[in-house]
């Protein structure tokens with residue numbers, strides 16, 4: 047057990063945890079931020095995607111001891127009212143079915159658009175294929191990303 | 198007018214009362230057809246019996262309308278589409294409606310069963326009647342206040358109007374007065390052409406919560422002082438706990454308790470949906486998820502073969518014992534065993550005419566065998582449940598499709614009366630049938646009782662995948678007898694599975710062939726199985742629709758025309774009784790998909806096209822799958838879908854559901870499969886169990902609904918099964934090879950299309 051100061055959604059938070067604890071569980075169990083989801087724990091599904099200094103990472107693979115002084119953004123911190131262009135596009139396309147994967151999908155999509163503001167079909171396939179949607183909403187996810195890219 | 202209430206006479210209870218602070222609370226209770234909801238499988242088409250469904254509509258003086266949604270949400274959109282049905286008849290302003298998830302209340306809210314594609318179908322009449330009743334009472338209140346005849350009062354968007362005098366008022370302003378009025382004896386329901394909420398797309402009422410990461414799911418549920426629990430289960434089916442040593446593990450940080458406990462004591466009478474995998478629970482309880490995960494890895498545990506065990510089932514007045522074989526099963530051996538059983542005589546399920554003679558006299562016999570593996574549901578949110586059990590009462594909360602089936606078992610297990618058990622249903626991160634089996638809820642409750650604290654039981658992905666209630670392993674052999682003119686004179690299907698066969702003997706092409714025989718057999722197993730999106734149909738459609746395609750080819754016919762001709766026969770001169778499909782609706786989806794996909798049109802030549810159609814869960818679906826080669830692999834680039842599910846309540850959400858079913862079908866057809874080695878599942882996470890991803894998803898899925906005014910017949914499952922067949926048929930066009938074994942991807946990459 048050790049104490050860590052980590053910066054989540056712009057605030058410094060203190061956490062006492064085993065240094066190996068993945069940020070995913072720190073967010074969910076310690077910091078009461080359950081928007082970031084657990085799906086596989088082995089970097090295969092993308093449900094746990096957050097931003098580390100603005101880039102998409104799988105929080106199930108990121109130990110708390112490795113993120114000191116770095117900016118973590120979760121779905122809860124993406125926008126104040128759910129009005130980030132990507133969130134708006136998601137609502138416009140009514141993407142979700144069960145909705146469980148969608149926080150991870152959105153965090154990945156935001157990161158994709160940051161790096162490639164005008165992504166091609168292939169860019170989207172390449173970047174988003176790490177995120178599983180068991181309900182099969184991929185066509186809507188793609189359409190929403192293309193729409194968000196316009197704004 | 199058919200829609201004038203007939204069923205209102207069956208109403209047992211309706212109560213209007215004033216809300217504290219003014220307003221109307223309409224408690225409604227109708228008798229609705231809900232028997233079908235209790236049955237998965239054969240009896241879905243049985244005449245419904247009637248049960249009571251209660252709910253409420255609340256209207257506050259400031260015109261906020263709250264509607265209680267009775268059914269658990271797992272992505273099928275009931276939180277939106279069921280309230281839409283109320284709003285339609287209430288003539289409310291959809292923007293002002295708030296939806297609340299109902300608690301579990303077996304008496305008041307009816308079966309509350311999410312499954313069998315039944316939610317909309319089951320609640321279609323009662324919820325509209327509730328809306329219409331509330332509206333009529335508000336109109337009466339306005340008529341009395343304005344001193345005008347009720348016939349002159351109109352409503353729109355939550356406002357009452359009297360045109361002649363120009364008077365208007367909100368529902369909210371008349372709600373308190375309406376609450377004091379007698380309940381109308383009869384109300385009129387709208388004719389479909391007057392719908393303006395139903396049939397127009399409404400956005401998911403929980404959309405904003407979803408995109409902002411609000412805690413909606415079971416895994417997000419939290420309470421002060423809550424502990425986390427995990428179960429260490431045997432490494433293989435057929436094994437059980439021998440001993441364990443927790444001395445070291447108990448010293449690990451955050452760990453509170455480690456113990457073993459039985460889920461069901463010997464002889465405990467399980468209900469039909471209490472299916473569980475392992476009865477011995479080795480439980481680790483601690484403060485946080487990560488700590489518990491670490492501790493359980495370090496546990497020193499010995500396992501041993503369980504040998505044959507017994508399960509006792511109760512309910513429906515019959516107690517029966519089932520022996521579960523103790524074998525440590527392997528997929529190869531199971532497959533061989535299926536081949537042996539397939540050669541033995543089987544149970545006759547249906548026979549028309551004289552199939553033996555037809556096959557004896559045939560000029561040509563085509564025989565093909567199809568196989569499919571166990572499938573894991575892999576809901577995105579792994580199984581979990583919260584429980585807080587004390588001596589006096591229990592609160593449990595989590596993702597659950599069928600609270601009504603779980604409560605009686607929970608009451609027996611905890612020795613508490615039903616009214617001391619509160620079940621809350623969270624939004625589910627997928628279900629697909631998996632969450633109809635409440636064992637994980639019982640496990641959580643027993644753990645909470647033992648440690649005397651609020652507990653959330655969490656399955657890891659590995660637990661979820663290797664500790665599942667799988668889609669069974671299936672096989673079926675289809676035979677067709679053709680005469681010298683290539684007419685179909687006999688049809689024979691013999692299906693089997695571990696531990697059940699998939700045959701629906703009365704489905705198409707039964708009824709369309711003079712000489713018909715359906716048979717089934719099964720092999721018991723300790724690998725646990727249950728409902729998986731369109732149980733049994735999801736295999737049948739693949740096998741039968743591939744076979745029909747091959748048959749059409751052998752007969753030199755177009756696959757759509759061939760099916761249409763059979764359906765024409767089934768309609769005009771049906772063979773046998775109990776054909777459980779409507780030949781017109783079946784033909785309707787084929788005709789629609791033919792038109793919409795431009796079937797046979799030269800501009801579609803570049804695609805390798807496969808078609809399939811199927812009926813299940815009361816609805817009809819057909820797909821044309823357009824395949825191309827991409828990076829040397831067949832890729833489904835486009836799909837055209839035609840669906841007849843009667844009236845479509847929320848069209849865009851319904852489209853989403855069909856798109857999802859198409860993607861799910863393509864994924865499972867190509868990649869889905871769980872195999873075993875000495876009882877141990879060989880796939881434990883997504884690095885081994887391949888799921889369809891964005892890059893394998895079609896570029897375009899075009900969904901068309903048959904426009905008719907038939908009461909809704911269900912949508913969650915019907916579009917799923919025929920995808921498998923359409924994919925198999927397109928693969929033939931792409932590769933020149935027929936694919937008989939699911940999943941298809943491994944065979945694709947073999948030189949010879951070897952059987953499993």
Ligand code: FES
Pocket residue numbers: 083084085086087088089090091092093094095104105106107
């Ligand atoms: S939970 Fe991290 S990738 Fe699946």
Ligand code: FES
Pocket residue numbers: 142143144145146147148178179180181182183272577626627
């Ligand atoms: S919406 Fe259910 S997993 Fe993506």
